[in-house]
Amino acid sequence: MSLKKIGQIKEGKWFRVWDLIVYGVIAVTVAALFLSVFLTRDSSPASGIRITYAGATVFEYDYSTDKYGSVNAGCIEINGDSDEKLELTFRLNGGGYNRVVIDKKNRSVKVVDADCSARKDCVYSPAITDNSLIICCTPHKMIIEPLKRTFKDDEDIII
Amino acid sequence: MKKFAACSAVVCAALIFCSGCANNAADYSTKSKTFFCMDTSATLVITQKEPDGSFEENFNELCTDVENILTDIENSVSAHKEISCIYAFNQAEAGATVELDQTAYTLLSMAMDIYNRTDGYYNPAVYYSVYDYGFYGLYGFMTQEALPSDETVAAYVSLSSHFGEIELSEDSGKYYAKKPVDTVKANGETLSLKIDLGGIGKGYAVDAVNCILREYGYEYGYFNFGLSSIAIKKYHDSDSGAYSLNLLAPRSTTGGSYLVTKMKDCCVSTSGDYEAYYELDGVRYCHIINPQTGKPIQTGIMTATVFGGSAAEDDAYTTAIMCMGKEGAIRFIGDCLSDREVAFTFDNGGSYEFYTNIPADRYTVLDYSYTPKELSLDKV
Numbered sequence: 203m204s205l206k207k208i209g210q211i212k213e214g215k216w217f218r219v220w221d222l223i224v225y226g227v228i229a230v231t232v233a234a235l236f237l238s239v240f241l242t243r244d245s246s247p248a249s250g251i252r253i254t255y256a257g258a259t260v261f262e263y264d265y266s267t268d269k270y271g272s273v274n275a276g277c278i279e280i281n282g283d284s285d286e287k288l289e290l291t292f293r294l295n296g297g298g299y300n301r302v303v304i305d306k307k308n309r310s311v312k313v314v315d316a317d318c319s320a321r322k323d324c325v326y327s328p329a330i331t332d333n334s335l336i337i338c339c340t341p342h343k344m345i346i347e348p349l350k351r352t353f354k355d356d357e358d359i360i361i
Numbered sequence: 362m363k364k365f366a367a368c369s370a371v372v373c374a375a376l377i378f379c380s381g382c383a384n385n386a387a388d389y390s391t392k393s394k395t396f397f398c399m400d401t402s403a404t405l406v407i408t409q410k411e412p413d414g415s416f417e418e419n420f421n422e423l424c425t426d427v428e429n430i431l432t433d434i435e436n437s438v439s440a441h442k443e444i445s446c447i448y449a450f451n452q453a454e455a456g457a458t459v460e461l462d463q464t465a466y467t468l469l470s471m472a473m474d475i476y477n478r479t480d481g482y483y484n485p486a487v488y489y490s491v492y493d494y495g496f497y498g499l500y501g502f503m504t505q506e507a508l509p510s511d512e513t514v515a516a517y518v519s520l521s522s523h524f525g526e527i528e529l530s531e532d533s534g535k536y537y538a539k540k541p542v543d544t545v546k547a548n549g550e551t552l553s554l555k556i557d558l559g560g561i562g563k564g565y566a567v568d569a570v571n572c573i574l575r576e577y578g579y580e581y582g583y584f585n586f587g588l589s590s591i592a593i594k595k596y597h598d599s600d601s602g603a604y605s606l607n608l609l610a611p612r613s614t615t616g617g618s619y620l621v622t623k624m625k626d627c628c629v630s631t632s633g634d635y636e637a638y639y640e641l642d643g644v645r646y647c648h649i650i651n652p653q654t655g656k657p658i659q660t661g662i663m664t665a666t667v668f669g670g671s672a673a674e675d676d677a678y679t680t681a682i683m684c685m686g687k688e689g690a691i692r693f694i695g696d697c698l699s700d701r702e703v704a705f706t707f708d709n710g711g712s713y714e715f716y717t718n719i720p721a722d723r724y725t726v727l728d729y730s731y732t733p734k735e736l737s738l739d740k741v
Binding site for chain 1: 585588591596607608609629
């Protein structure tokens with residue numbers, strides 16, 4: 203860039219009219235996109251929870267019926283089941299665990315302890331209280347997510 | 362100009378994003394009706410996209426047609442209704458020729474074809490065993506003393522082995538079946554061959570209703586005959602247009618399923634030892650009779666489900682698979698059913714397994730007490 207061009211820029215206005223219009227449109231668009239994502243998130247209460255390991259379902263629990271949909275005995279250990287809460291431990295074959303507590307009364311799920319990493323992101327993740335949240339433990343390839351697959355009379359056929 | 366282009370690009374991006382959020386849901390209306398036929402219930406579910414005033418009228422007309430066809434089939438092939446051709450066949454003397462209607466003739470031809478293809482594992486001539494083990498009556502009240510003797514059962518096996526000798530013929534638009542001349546003596550009586558096409562009749566009815574649905578042009582819905590056979594069209598409220606088909610876990614006490622898979626535009630049939638059974642001294646007696654032994658199956662196979670093809674054929678295949686045993690079933694599926702998808706559950710001494718050729722990414726295990734196994738003899 204020549205000294206002449208630099209001089210022209212220094213002397214010029216900081217913002218011209220078109221610059222302001224473009225920045226304004228971008229700012230409005232970003233705000234609109236953020237709001238649309240925030241406002242359209244599925245904040246309905248979760249009907250249950252599902253735990254997956256490497257994409258495969260290893261545990262399902264339905265709040266309304268208080269029943270386990272499926273339990274993979276190879277990696278899920280039920281530690282306690284009362285009217286108030288269900289405590290379980292996800293265990294990896296090669297070692298490693300995540301302790302999960304399901305609060306039946308408040309319909310929320312939280313990881314309370316894990317040995318996945320020093321940061322323990324899964325433990326510090328907020329509890330799942332609605333359909334918009336998940337808890338992910340990347341080192342253990344484990345995901346806890348709301349059970350959205352409610353048994354729809356018109357879609358599910360039993361044979 | 363560059364600024365105008367940049368501004369336009371941002372606006373376009375926002376419009377494209379927002380268009381993805383738009384609700385494109387069309388208007389759908391669903392109607393259903395339950396029918397009672399062949400001692401069980403059948404459910405018809407039809408969904409119409411953007412229905413007009415004629416939907417209700419057309420649906421009622423469809424229901425009338427379905428009811429008529431179900432009644433015709435039952436009246437034609439029932440083993441117990443005196444007006445049916447099969448009842449007349451069963452009552453006839455050994456060696457007699459009986460006139461059949463077209464439905465009974467078609468169904469009997471199909472049954473004989475599958476009898477040959479399954480090496481006799483599908484055999485609708487196990488009538489006497491089904492009767493003596495109580496499955497034509499209140500089987501819940503069966504006792505050890507009421508079970509047939511081994512000698513009697515051996516006589517039934519001998520008689521049913523002549524099923525393939527039924528002679529079918531057609532003359533001047535009329536259909537005939539000639540009974541085998543063979544008879545056996547059991548419990549002081551001389552018995553001639555009797556058949557029950559119930560094991561294939563429900564599937565045949567599903568195929569017939571599926572044809573009607575095609576004629577009416579309905580795209581969404583299904584026709585479910587009890588827990589036995591189903592014709593699935595498309596589901597209106599999913600991207601793939603597929604229904605979630607849940608396969609019942611045979612030992613679940615809560616009606617749970619062991620597997621769910623997505624299916625559309627196909628027929629499915631299933632058989633299971635949980636549908637009608639009783640237990641005496643720890644032995645399970647179910648309504649599926651093994652033609653080789655003349656007794657309720659003890660092969661360890663608890664359920665069998667076949668997807669694709671005709672529901673009538675699938676209905677017979679599932680019964681045959683239940684009788685074959687694990688190795689025989691795997692061999693048969695590999696040799697003869699490679700064009701269809703099959704799943705069966707197996708009780709391996711108290712631990713449950715399921716075998717399927719459905720690709721693993723197309724099903725979800727719902728009950729992990731059923732271990733998935735590869736449908737291959739090498740892996741058994």
